[in-house]
Amino acid sequence: MSTSRFIEQIHAASGPLRIRGGGSKDFYGNALAGEVLDTRSHAGIVSYEPTELVITARCGTPLAEIEAALAEKNQMLAFEPPRFGDGATIGGVVAAGLSGPRRAAAGAVRDYVLGVHLLDGAGHLLRFGGQVMKNVAGYDVSRLMAGSLGTLGLILDVSLKVLPKPAAEATLRFAMPQGQAIATINAWGGRPLPLSATAWQDDALTLRLSGARAAVSEAAAALGGERLGDDAAADFWNGLRDHRAAFFAGDAPLWRLALPTATPPLDLPGATLIEWGGGQRWLRTAASAADIRAAAAAAGGHAALFRGGDKSGGAFQPLPPALAALNQRVRRALDPEGVFDSGRR
Amino acid sequence: MTARDPHDHPAHPIDEDTRSKLLAELAEILPAESLRVDFEDTKPYECDGLTAYRQLPLAVALPDDEAQVVAVLEACHRHRVPVVARGAGTGLSGGATPVVDGVVLSLAKFMRILGIDAASRTARVQPGVRNLAISEAAAPYGLYYAPDPSSQIACTIGGNVAENSGGVHCLKYGLTVHNVLRLRVATIDGEVLEIGSEAPDSPGYDLLAFMIGFEGMLGVVLEATVKLTPKPQTAQVVMASFGDVVKAGDAVAAIIGAGIIPAGLEMMDKPATAAVEDFVHAGYDLDAAAILLAESDGTPAEVAEEIAAMRAVLEQAGASRLAVSRDEAERLRFWAGRKAAFPAVGRITPDYMCMDGTIPRRFLSRVLTRIDELSREYGLRCANVFHAGDGNLHPLIMFDASDPEQMRRAIGFGGRILELSVEVGGTITGEHGVGIEKVRQMCAQFSADEIMAFHALKAAFDPLRLLNPGKAVPMPRHCSEYRLTASARGK
Numbered sequence: 001m002s003t004s005r006f007i008e009q010i011h012a013a014s015g016p017l018r019i020r021g022g023g024s025k026d027f028y029g030n031a032l033a034g035e036v037l038d039t040r041s042h043a044g045i046v047s048y049e050p051t052e053l054v055i056t057a058r059c060g061t062p063l064a065e066i067e068a069a070l071a072e073k074n075q076m077l078a079f080e081p082p083r084f085g086d087g088a089t090i091g092g093v094v095a096a097g098l099s100g101p102r103r104a105a106a107g108a109v110r111d112y113v114l115g116v117h118l119l120d121g122a123g124h125l126l127r128f129g130g131q132v133m134k135n136v137a138g139y140d141v142s143r144l145m146a147g148s149l150g151t152l153g154l155i156l157d158v159s160l161k162v163l164p165k166p167a168a169e170a171t172l173r174f175a176m177p178q179g180q181a182i183a184t185i186n187a188w189g190g191r192p193l194p195l196s197a198t199a200w201q202d203d204a205l206t207l208r209l210s211g212a213r214a215a216v217s218e219a220a221a222a223l224g225g226e227r228l229g230d231d232a233a234a235d236f237w238n239g240l241r242d243h244r245a246a247f248f249a250g251d252a253p254l255w256r257l258a259l260p261t262a263t264p265p266l267d268l269p270g271a272t273l274i275e276w277g278g279g280q281r282w283l284r285t286a287a288s289a290a291d292i293r294a295a296a297a298a299a300g301g302h303a304a305l306f307r308g309g310d311k312s313g314g315a316f317q318p319l320p321p322a323l324a325a326l327n328q329r330v331r332r333a334l335d336p337e338g339v340f341d342s343g344r345r
Numbered sequence: 346m347t348a349r350d351p352h353d354h355p356a357h358p359i360d361e362d363t364r365s366k367l368l369a370e371l372a373e374i375l376p377a378e379s380l381r382v383d384f385e386d387t388k389p390y391e392c393d394g395l396t397a398y399r400q401l402p403l404a405v406a407l408p409d410d411e412a413q414v415v416a417v418l419e420a421c422h423r424h425r426v427p428v429v430a431r432g433a434g435t436g437l438s439g440g441a442t443p444v445v446d447g448v449v450l451s452l453a454k455f456m457r458i459l460g461i462d463a464a465s466r467t468a469r470v471q472p473g474v475r476n477l478a479i480s481e482a483a484a485p486y487g488l489y490y491a492p493d494p495s496s497q498i499a500c501t502i503g504g505n506v507a508e509n510s511g512g513v514h515c516l517k518y519g520l521t522v523h524n525v526l527r528l529r530v531a532t533i534d535g536e537v538l539e540i541g542s543e544a545p546d547s548p549g550y551d552l553l554a555f556m557i558g559f560e561g562m563l564g565v566v567l568e569a570t571v572k573l574t575p576k577p578q579t580a581q582v583v584m585a586s587f588g589d590v591v592k593a594g595d596a597v598a599a600i601i602g603a604g605i606i607p608a609g610l611e612m613m614d615k616p617a618t619a620a621v622e623d624f625v626h627a628g629y630d631l632d633a634a635a636i637l638l639a640e641s642d643g644t645p646a647e648v649a650e651e652i653a654a655m656r657a658v659l660e661q662a663g664a665s666r667l668a669v670s671r672d673e674a675e676r677l678r679f680w681a682g683r684k685a686a687f688p689a690v691g692r693i694t695p696d697y698m699c700m701d702g703t704i705p706r707r708f709l710s711r712v713l714t715r716i717d718e719l720s721r722e723y724g725l726r727c728a729n730v731f732h733a734g735d736g737n738l739h740p741l742i743m744f745d746a747s748d749p750e751q752m753r754r755a756i757g758f759g760g761r762i763l764e765l766s767v768e769v770g771g772t773i774t775g776e777h778g779v780g781i782e783k784v785r786q787m788c789a790q791f792s793a794d795e796i797m798a799f800h801a802l803k804a805a806f807d808p809l810r811l812l813n814p815g816k817a818v819p820m821p822r823h824c825s826e827y828r829l830t831a832s833a834r835g836k
């Protein structure tokens with residue numbers, strides 16, 4: 001059985017292990033280091049209860065398999081994880097902690113994590129959370145795994161909350177410069193509209209509405225704009241979600257800035273694509289890491305070098321010393337020997 | 346998995362010298378009226394909403410600024426004296442109950458709403474701000490704070506964060522963890538940290554998600570930024586009666602199966618509706634074995650569409666009566682009954698204990714049948730209130746705490762319900778926390794390695810275990826004892 005193979009590999013490890021699923025996100029996080037622990041042999045959906053809104057799957061299960069199973073019951077992973085290629089596994093989805101276009105409306109990966117089975121650095125099997133929506137017994141270790149990039153322990157199985165697919169969707173487009181687009185999406189975000197995604201690029205603001213038929217058609221009528229056809233809309237949002245859109249092509253360093261949503265346009269050179277109601281801003285730029293991070297921090301946010309560029313200064317915004325120390329203590333609490341301390345996070 | 350041995354509990358009784366030194370230092374830090382030491386002044390703090398457990402603290406500190414909180418923590422840390430943070434004291438698991446020779450750190454004076462940012466839909470608040478006060482302050486902007494525990498007129502955001510509190514609208518709008526963006530936290534050694542931020546996905550580990558629901562064990566919340574939600578234009582609720590609880594449970598699954606996530610989906614059994622109806626006259630069907638309340642919110646057309654869909658599903662599922670709220674007053678009346686369920690039961694019994702297990706909904710009938718058998722076995726009445734949409738059960742065990750024998754039976758009965766929740770794959774607590782009350786049953790839900798992991802994580806924040814010692818996570822030795830008794834009982 002694959003679990004016992006993982007335990008053997010953990011016990012035999014002489015240096016840090018690098019947990020890897022399909023490798024679709026090898027580009028993400030700090031530079032890769034360590035011997036690979038390949039999760040793909042531990043695959044398969046363990047249980048799926050559509051009326052309980054929960055799916056449990058082994059870490060190596062392809063994301064595509066999970067999305068197909070959910071689609072059959074007209075359900076979805078509401079945080080719309082980026083697929084970044086065919087190989088993505090559900091363990092990698094959770095460990096990377098990346099969310100797609102629906103994030104501002106529906107929440108992030110961690111908001112949907114209900115429970116995990118882990119192997120810790122000693123090879124102990126630990127279970128946290130469970131398969132129920134509400135669970136406050138013990139500290140919330142399951143949600144802590146989201147975004148941990150394999151540096152806290154090996155996620156063996158994960159239980160995720162799922163949601164019904166919306167009954168109706170509509171995508172609208174408006175011509176609008178950046179500053180006005182940011183102000184507009186924040187203002188609309190404060191109204192009870194069924195907004196499920198926003199994107200601004202090249203003076204065009206694109207919005208997606210999702211929900212009950214009546215709500216979507218009323219809102220579409222009220223907001224106006226140019227309505228995209230269903231196929232064009234699907235292509236557009238998938239292109240954004242999976243970084244297949246033209247904006248993401250080429251070699252220029254890709255930065256991801258996370259900012260308070262209403263932050264006005266930043267004064268940084270390069271092309272910008274804005275998502276999540278203003279909260280996530282992609283930047284193709286040759287500007288220096290220091291300048292980008294300073295601008296993000298001044299606005300109350302942070303910046304990560306997402307793809308390309310020079311990662312020697314670290315992919316993520318450095319933490320204040322006290323918080324960095326706390327992160328290290330938390331890491332060591334789960335993995336005192338440093339078996340998973342690959343430095344990726 | 347860690348060198349630290351959680352067996353050696355730090356909360357030794359302190360000596361007279363330490364006590365007088367600490368009190369002198371606290372008197373330096375705090376104005377006289379902010380330090381309570383005498384019996385009459387500390388007595389009101391001897392318990393929280395779980396009145397069965399009481400303990401007088403060494404002192405109660407009521408600081409009114411951050412510098413005072415930090416200084417109090419530093420003093421307690423220096424003298425190795427335990428600290429229990431306290432909000433409104435409405436917690437139901439003993440989280441805010443004082444510990445022997447410990448200081449209660451009340452955040453009651455931190456009542457300011459520091460700012461509402463209508464553009465980004467956030468509110469920055471102090472920890473002692475009441476849950477409902479946030480929504481009241483946001484109302485002029487057409488916004489509100491979504492998580493709505495039934496105690497929302499009294500409970501504080503600090504307490505909500507510590508318990509990851511939920512409410513009747515959490516099925517659609519999420520729990521506290523889904524609605525808090527940032528915390529400012531003081532650790533026991535007086536370090537002040539910013540956890541999370543107004544920007545999404547902070548760098549480092551997701552300590553924000555990890556800390557929410559920490560039961561006052563990892564730090565003291567000094568400030569929170571919460572997400573505000575646009576107020577829906579309108580809402581309506583369907584009340585459906587069922588001849589038996591199994592049918593009602595199936596109806597819940599059918600609604601979700603039909604692709605509907607109601608804004609609220611609650612169930613009450615007959616003993617609960619009877620108690621409530623007597624108290625608030627909500628218009629509940631007293632002949633029903635169970636009633637369901639299913640709410641829809643949104644635009645008028647959207648609500649009409651969803652209510653029609655839910656009616657159809659509920660009829661199909663065998664509802665014996667259906668009533669849809671005709672106006673806002675009636676909608677609020679339907680909910681008033683549900684929100685007053687605990688006090689209503691409180692009127693018909695000297696004391697009650699509220700259980701909080703969450704179960705996969707498909708086991709509802711099995712669990713309710715078993716609770717009914719246990720009620721007879723222990724000779725105590727029980728009413729059931731149920732956040733049906735997310736499987737969170739609130740059996741209310743009725744007893745008289747002045748009778749030690751009844752008290753013993755109530756604790757036994759409650760423990761069995763918690764174990765039952767774990768048996769069917771659920772959890773001992775969905776939203777009220779472990780506290781003192783359920784600390785033994787943690788051993789039913791978690792293995793020795795898992796308990797050790799919790800202790801190691803606690804030590805990353807509070808190595809001396811001074812914050813709320815003895816709560817939430819059992820000592821491994823207690824689990825060995827627990828397992829012995831459980832196996833002796835023939836489990």
Ligand SMILES: Cc1cc2nc3c(=O)[nH]c(=O)nc-3n(C[C@H](O)[C@H](O)[C@H](O)COP(=O)(O)OP(=O)(O)OC[C@H]3O[C@@H](n4cnc5c(N)ncnc54)[C@H](O)[C@@H]3O)c2cc1C
Nearest residue numbers: 432433434435436440495501503504505507510511561566
């Ligand atoms: C009638 C009634 C109905 C209820 N209904 C619900 C419900 O629907 N949903 C629900 O989830 N709960 C409910 N509760 C439980 C309770 O109201 C919640 O747990 C609430 O969040 C507690 O808030 P509080 O301010 O009273 O906290 P307290 O009871 O004062 O404290 C609770 C815990 O929080 C810690 N704490 C408090 N403030 C801080 C701080 N600033 N920093 C660190 N730790 C802190 C304490 O140490 C303690 O462990 C109900 C209680 C009652 C009495």
